[in-house]
Amino acid sequence: MSGRMTALVTGANGELGHALIARLVEEGSRDVIAIDLREPDASIASKCAQVIVGDVTQRTTFEQVNPSARVDSVFHLAALLSTASEKNPERAQSVNVDGLIQALTFAMAHSARVDRRVKVLFPSSIAAYGVASLEAKSALGAANETQASEPTTMYGLNKRYGEQLGCYFSERYRQLSTEANPPGVDFRSIRYPGIISAFTLPTGGTSDYLPEYLHAAAQGKPYACFVRGDTRVPFMAMPDAVRALLMLEKAAPETLTQRVYNVTACNPTPVEFSKLLQKALPPAALSFDVSAARQRIVDSWPEQLDDQAARKDWGWAPTMGLDEMVNEYLLPNVVARYAR
Ligand SMILES: NC(=O)c1ccc[n+]([C@@H]2O[C@H](COP(=O)([O-])OP(=O)(O)OC[C@H]3O[C@@H](n4cnc5c(N)ncnc54)[C@H](O)[C@@H]3O)[C@@H](O)[C@H]2O)c1
Numbered sequence: 001m002s003g004r005m006t007a008l009v010t011g012a013n014g015e016l017g018h019a020l021i022a023r024l025v026e027e028g029s030r031d032v033i034a035i036d037l038r039e040p041d042a043s044i045a046s047k048c049a050q051v052i053v054g055d056v057t058q059r060t061t062f063e064q065v066n067p068s069a070r071v072d073s074v075f076h077l078a079a080l081l082s083t084a085s086e087k088n089p090e091r092a093q094s095v096n097v098d099g100l101i102q103a104l105t106f107a108m109a110h111s112a113r114v115d116r117r118v119k120v121l122f123p124s125s126i127a128a129y130g131v132a133s134l135e136a137k138s139a140l141g142a143a144n145e146t147q148a149s150e151p152t153t154m155y156g157l158n159k160r161y162g163e164q165l166g167c168y169f170s171e172r173y174r175q176l177s178t179e180a181n182p183p184g185v186d187f188r189s190i191r192y193p194g195i196i197s198a199f200t201l202p203t204g205g206t207s208d209y210l211p212e213y214l215h216a217a218a219q220g221k222p223y224a225c226f227v228r229g230d231t232r233v234p235f236m237a238m239p240d241a242v243r244a245l246l247m248l249e250k251a252a253p254e255t256l257t258q259r260v261y262n263v264t265a266c267n268p269t270p271v272e273f274s275k276l277l278q279k280a281l282p283p284a285a286l287s288f289d290v291s292a293a294r295q296r297i298v299d300s301w302p303e304q305l306d307d308q309a310a311r312k313d314w315g316w317a318p319t320m321g322l323d324e325m326v327n328e329y330l331l332p333n334v335v336a337r338y339a340r
Contacts, residue, residue: 006031006069010056011078013040015200019242056099062106073119076103084204085155096158104169112182122189126301127156143302152300163260188248189260193234195241198333206297217277218334222285227295229271232303236265237325240318251314264305265318276326
């Protein structure tokens with residue numbers, strides 16, 4: 001292990017992990033240590049200074065981090081996503097909450113070793129919102145970070161609590177302790193919309209319908225969508241999701257007016273998305289096999305996010321709206337993938 005700083009990435013073998021690690025390696029300024037429950041792909045493992053196959057709910061997993069590593073940021077991506085969390089709420093609580101506590105505890109202890117605050121980057125989600133009805137959703141429009149913050153799902157509850165837990169660790173941890181505290185944790189969180197990658201397929205999320213449809217259409221297969229055609233929630237392309245996380249990580253602390261920020265790019269309905277796919281990849285056949293339970297979940301999410309705070313505080317703006325995302329990023333890459 002070199003004397004350079006290190007980025008620790010949990011959930012490294014997931015969709016966001018793949019894209020983030022590729023970007024960190026491209027930047028080249030830090031070593032990367034990966035943690036995942038599953039043995040990471042060779043494409044990830046070959047890029048990392050250390051790979052730990054372990055469960056983030058266990059302290060012993062973090063204890064395996066090379067003792068000479070100097071971690072400046074923990075990207076805590078390991079999670080059970082929304083549909084998977086509804087199916088197994090106990091496991092969701094364990095991975096999404098206990099896992100975060102272990103990541104924060106590691107960062108807190110490690111800050112003493114590196115003698116500086118250690119950043120913890122936490123991807124939260126649009127699931128942290130809870131809108132009571134379709135009428136309320138329509139009246140709300142683009143939600144800022146303080147509106148409609150009563151989530152209705154296990155995943156949303158876990159994410160909302162995770163945001164608050166991170167703020168607690170950053171600002172009030174052991175406030176009554178008489179012992180000297182370590183330099184501490186600098187927690188920063190992004191509330192993501194649904195993320196669409198041209199290179200990986202999602203599993204276990206409730207916004208998976210657009211990426212599933214895209215990958216089906218690229219293989220010439222019909223797709224049966226599990227939500228209604230007029231369902232409107234926000235989305236963004238994976239490269240912008242990674243860019244946002246790294247922009248927030250690098251922002252000077254004095255520019256941040258909050259610890260949890262919305263980001264967004266576009267909010268197509270399945271029918272609007274199908275028009276773009278059908279033009280480029282006919283037939284891109286779309287039908288509907290609506291799951292009442294999953295529909296209820298997306299209906300409780302706002303139709304758009306207000307990301308003014310991120311724009312103002314750290315200069316956020318997406319590089320891709322809907323047309324660029326589909327025509328310049330998703331289609332060329334997904335077509336090339338299935339042509340091989
Ligand atoms: N993909 C999206 O649309 C989206 C949207 C909003 C927020 N997020 C958040 O972004 C983060 C990354 O999401 P993703 O899309 O890459 O998810 P993913 O399901 O593709 O990846 C999650 C990874 O975490 C790992 N993992 C699960 N439980 C673990 C455990 N106990 N210990 C160690 N590793 C464990 C899995 O093996 C997997 O590789 C998550 O926190 C997710 O909640 C994702």
